[in-house]
Amino acid sequence: MNAIILKEAGDVNQLQLVEIEKPIAAVGEVVVKTQALSINPVDMKTRLGKSFYNEFKSKYDPIILGWDISGIVESVGENATEFKVGDQVFGMVNFPGHGKAYAEYVAAPASHLAKKPSNVSHEEAAAATLAALTAYQILNRHIKKGDRVLIHAAAGGVGHYAVQIAKILGAEVIGTASAKNIDFVQSLGADQVIDYSAQPFENAVKDVDFVLDTLSGETLYRSINVVKNGGTIISLPSAGFNQEMVEAGQQKNIHIAFEMVESSGKDMQQIADWLESGQLKSTVSQTFPLVQMSQAHASLETGRTRGKIVITV
Structure with a gap:
């Protein structure tokens, strides 16, 4: 072969x-x-x-x-x-x-x-598969109905599934994207889309319960400023993630961690069900x-x- x-x-x-x-x-x-x-x-x-x-x-x-x-x-x-x-x-x-x-x-x-x-x-x-499972496994662990959720790079692989899944789970969804992708992210169901090139996202959103950070580095640090006391930031595995970020979050009572997806036929079945129903595309x-x-x-x-x-x- x-x-x-x-x-x-x-x-x-x-x-x-x-x-x-x-x-x-x-x-x-x-x-x-x-x-x-x-x-x-x-x-x-x-x-x-x-x-x-x-x-x-x-x-x-x-x-x-x-x-x-x-x-x-x-x-x-x-x-x-x-x-x-x-x-x-x-x-x-x-x-x-x-x-x-x-x-x-x-x-x-x-x-x-x-x-x-x-x-x-x-x-x-x-x-x-990997992208949708990443979004599902993280969001399913950390958010509940009514939460305000910020998703960075909302037009990307993980991001475009995360917007849809967060909406399925009952969250209010805010996404960051470039100007050319604003309409696309809105079409996925996002309640608010921030053009990160036009203004710092932290000037446009406050008091979120959860951030899905696909970028790490400076974006993660800046995200601390938009999260509620007791909120959570989950970053995808990255060389830019370090203990200093965790400690910076702890100073404001914000939980910061990175999480990695794992293979799961059970979770794939949930993705399959949503694809079949048209809730996820x-x-x-x-x-x-x-x-x-x-x-x-x-x-x-x-x-x-x-x-x-x-x-x-």
């Missing part, structure tokens, strides 16, 4: 198309014939030698990046009773771990997958064939993606 391997840490040219053995389903696994997969900032960071790179380099040869898949069950391993051959499934597989999603076939724990809704394309389903801004993975990574590196970038297989 065709797969994209990471030769060494570095630029997009380190991603190489090769022919390797098709995987075999182990106990509790299914092999999925991939129809689409999506890429995320963690893929790019690992490619650059950050995130999981050192761990992967010491354990795996070859390194195959990616975690987000949608496809058709090709074979079923022992005790993988959740699915049968021919089922259309999607999920974020083996995260955190070696997902090996950049391939025509992927062996995945059945417990990490859900059935793909019939009204959703494989591209839309693949998009709604994926925005796929660009698609590339598997052979153009380098170009897809180059586009992701611009940091200007609306919604998700998806690879068709």
